[in-house]
Amino acid sequence: xxxxxxxxxxxxxxxxxxxxxxxxxxxxxxxxxxxxxxxxxxxxxxxxxxxxxxxxxxxxxxxxxxxxxxxxxxxxxxxxxxxxxxxxxxxxx
Amino acid sequence: xxxxxxxxxxxxxxxxxxxxxxxxxxxxxxxxxxxxxxxxxxxxxxxxxxxxxxxxxxxxxxxxxxxxxxxxxxxxxxxxxxxxxxxxxxxxxxxxxxxxxxxxxxxxxxxxxxxxxxxxxxxxxxxxxxxxxxxxxxxxxxxxxxxxxxxxxxxxxxxxxxxxxxxxxxxxxxxxxxxxxxxxxxxxxxxxxxxxxxxxxxxxxxxxxxxxxxxxxxxxxxxxxxxxxxxxxxxxxxxxxxxxxxxxxxxxxxxxxxxxxxxxxxxxxxxxxxxxxxxxxxxxxxxxxxxxxxxxxxxxxxxxxxxxxxxxxxxxxxxxxxxxxxxxxxxxxxxxxxxxxxxxxxxxxxxxxxxxxxxxxxxxxxxxxxxxxxxxxxxxxxx
Ligand SMILES: Cc1cc2nc3c(=O)[nH]c(=O)nc-3n(C[C@H](O)[C@H](O)[C@H](O)COP(=O)(O)OP(=O)(O)OC[C@H]3O[C@@H](n4cnc5c(N)ncnc54)[C@H](O)[C@@H]3O)c2cc1C
Ligand code: FES
Numbered sequence: 201x202x203x204x205x206x207x208x209x210x211x212x213x214x215x216x217x218x219x220x221x222x223x224x225x226x227x228x229x230x231x232x233x234x235x236x237x238x239x240x241x242x243x244x245x246x247x248x249x250x251x252x253x254x255x256x257x258x259x260x261x262x263x264x265x266x267x268x269x270x271x272x273x274x275x276x277x278x279x280x281x282x283x284x285x286x287x288x289x290x291x292x293x
Numbered sequence: 294x295x296x297x298x299x300x301x302x303x304x305x306x307x308x309x310x311x312x313x314x315x316x317x318x319x320x321x322x323x324x325x326x327x328x329x330x331x332x333x334x335x336x337x338x339x340x341x342x343x344x345x346x347x348x349x350x351x352x353x354x355x356x357x358x359x360x361x362x363x364x365x366x367x368x369x370x371x372x373x374x375x376x377x378x379x380x381x382x383x384x385x386x387x388x389x390x391x392x393x394x395x396x397x398x399x400x401x402x403x404x405x406x407x408x409x410x411x412x413x414x415x416x417x418x419x420x421x422x423x424x425x426x427x428x429x430x431x432x433x434x435x436x437x438x439x440x441x442x443x444x445x446x447x448x449x450x451x452x453x454x455x456x457x458x459x460x461x462x463x464x465x466x467x468x469x470x471x472x473x474x475x476x477x478x479x480x481x482x483x484x485x486x487x488x489x490x491x492x493x494x495x496x497x498x499x500x501x502x503x504x505x506x507x508x509x510x511x512x513x514x515x516x517x518x519x520x521x522x523x524x525x526x527x528x529x530x531x532x533x534x535x536x537x538x539x540x541x542x543x544x545x546x547x548x549x550x551x552x553x554x555x556x557x558x559x560x561x562x563x564x565x566x567x568x569x570x571x572x573x574x575x576x577x578x579x580x581x582x583x584x585x586x587x588x589x590x591x592x593x594x595x596x597x598x599x600x601x602x603x604x605x606x607x608x609x610x611x612x613x614x615x616x617x618x619x620x621x622x623x624x625x626x627x628x629x630x631x632x633x634x635x636x637x638x639x640x641x642x643x644x645x646x647x648x649x650x651x652x653x654x655x656x657x658x659x660x661x662x663x664x665x666x667x668x669x670x671x672x673x674x675x676x
Contacts, residue, residue: 227454228294228463234333237340237446240551245526247596281526285591287580 210258211251213244221255225262232256232273242273294462296486301325302493302647303482305469305505307334309445309633310625311497312452313640316373319459321648326461327491328453329484331468335449337499339633341569341601343522343545343557344448345536346634347384347440348409351400351674354610354658356407358635361654363409363439365637374458375451378444380550385414385422386435387539394433396673401435411437422535425589431542440536442547445633452640469498472509472622479509479621493647495623500567500602502626511616513661515627517602518563521575526594527552533587540674544582554593556583563603571598603629606661608669611635613643614660623647624661630675 206219216239224238232255235241241255242248256270263270301323304311307330315328330336346366348359370376388394397413404411412435419434420426428434453463464486471483472494481490498505500517533554536547546556556579564570576598584591606612606627616622625643628635642652663669 229450231333233336237335238450281594281596283592283594284525284580284583287576287595288584288591290577290581 210254211239211241211244213246213250214240216241216251218258221258222262225259230259230263231271232259233271236273248273294464296464297325297327297462298487298489299325300327300489300491302327302495303489303491304328304495304497305482306330306337306497306499306502307449307453307463307465308337308339308497308499309449309452309636310499310628310640311495312449312456313636314495314497314625314643315461316452316456316459317641317644318648319456319461321644323648324460326456327489328456328461328463329467329469329482330463330465333465334453334463335446338601338604339445339449339499339636341522341599342445342633343547343555344442344445344633345384345440345545345547346442347437347536349384349386349400349404349411349435349437349440349674350672351396351403352670352672353403353407354670355672355674356404356409357654358638360407360409361638362634365641366443366634369443369448369451369637373451373455375447375454377448377451378550379441380443381439381441382547383422383436383438383535384440385419385535385537387419387428387431387537387542388433389431389539389541391432393541397433397435400674404437409437409439411435423533423537424531425587426533426537427586427588431539436535442536442549448633448637469505469508472505474509474619474622477618477620479619492621493623494621495625495643497625499626499628499632500604502604502624506616506624509616509619509622511619511622511624513606513612513624513627514664515604515606515612516565517567517604518565519569519600520557520559520563520603520630521571521579521598521600522555522557523576523579523595523598525554525590526596528554528593532590532593537586542582544579544586546583546586553596554583554590558582567602569600569602571600604632605629607664608671609675610670610672611639611659612661613639613656614662617662
């Protein structure tokens with residue numbers, strides 16, 4: 201029977217499906233950062249709040265590791281987006 | 294991946310240079326090649342870079358390399374069977390000083406003589422190429438529409454996938470801790486997961502290549518500098534279509550296909566402490582550069598900031614050669630700020646040099662011997 205879950209969108213921001221995520225995990229891209237670099241999961245406006253957990257669970261399942269052993273990947277500052285015009289004024293305003 | 298104790302060739306480093314040379318060795322018929330990467334593929338400088346590609350250079354050697362790179366990228370997605378995200382939106386070079394403009398004009402003459410048809414453009418034309426750009430203080434511009442950028446992750450993963458199809462093995466989370474040398478000949482490596490014997494060891498360790506060279510008893514004068522970069526939220530296309538670059542203005546800025554704008558510069562005193570911090574000073578400085586050049590960008594938000602390392606040599610040109618005192622130990626490092634664009638071409642050239650004894654594009658002048666002989670290859674056109 202065909203696997204219906206493969207068309208589920210796991211990362212809404214970047215429109216990435218479960219099928220794509222599983223396909224690349226199977227090819228050996230089994231860390232969150234590798235999948236992020238390849239498929240842009242976690243790089244959307246929500247910065248992975250909507251998809252990180254689900255993807256980490258897939259990695260855990262595919263590699264037979266507990267969730268806690270899956271690396272959640274890097275977060276890069278600034279976490280809160282700030283306008284260029286505000287940053288450009290720096291501390292002098 | 295199953296672990297084998299022998300290999301025909303070992304490549305240390307899974308960046309653009311390591312994956313490219315591994316792929317090209319396999320393409321030339323070599324079997325049983327292993328790539329060792331201490332983190333994951335494309336986690337080093339390659340995954341942190343601006344990924345710009347240009348042939349607007351100021352030395353004949355770099356113009357030839359640059360043109361070969363542009364041509365390579367133009368057919369790379371086909372060759373590797375995966376989209377590498379090439380986007381040829383051109384580089385617009387901006388000069389603010391008379392001497393700088395004269396140099397750009399000389400560069401254009403040189404590029405044209407080699408078949409790369411860069412043009413000198415007026416301020417009005419510059420504003421058509423990049424609508425909204427504030428460059429009234431600039432005095433001259435050059436543009437070539439074939440320059441551009443590619444996706445560094447997709448490019449490196451495309452090499453990895455193509456190499457895997459030809460039987461190349463990749464071991465990630467595997468750090469090389471020693472290089473075995475017997476009687477002046479490379480014999481293999483020691484890693485955190487065990488040893489592998491091989492008569493051919495290629496050092497493509499990017500910012501760490503001087504440490505890997507030392508493991509084989511080879512001294513190279515490389516060091517690494519931290520360079521920072523920022524990226525904005527995605528906005529509608531057309532805010533900054535070409536790569537805007539200036540040597541005296543000291544910046545590069547460009548909008549990506551997803552709509553985000555990236556920007557970097559070369560501030561004084563790059564820390565060479567191998568850390569990858571992100572500083573407030575850079576964020577503030579770069580935001581000023583952004584808003585001065587693109588006033589209407591002031592309400593666009595910065596979403597991420599990071600840094601990466603340039604592996605530097607005394608003339609900021611790479612080292613691509615066999616070590617003088619260790620036969621079978623090759624170096625491909627020191628790419629400064631242009632190793633992403635060079636990687637596809639230099640990886641192929643090094644593989645040809647190893648397998649065929651000669652390469653389509655000459656690399657002999659890139660031996661590290663040049664530093665002792667005082668034959669430095671000084672390039673005027675770098676940020
Ligand atoms: C901010 C920034 C902007 C840039 N912009 C551009 C640009 O616009 N255009 C351009 O062409 N270039 C650019 N560059 C330069 C470019 O990123 C580098 O020249 C290029 O990526 C170098 O590739 P590499 O494969 O040699 O090194 P890397 O990508 O660093 O790969 C080396 C790999 O070796 C691994 N490694 C190191 N030591 C060991 C060990 N002992 N055992 C196992 N593995 C090891 C590392 O983990 C790393 O993954 C930029 C760089 C930075 C930092
Ligand atoms: S859902 Fe994946 S980045 Fe937002």
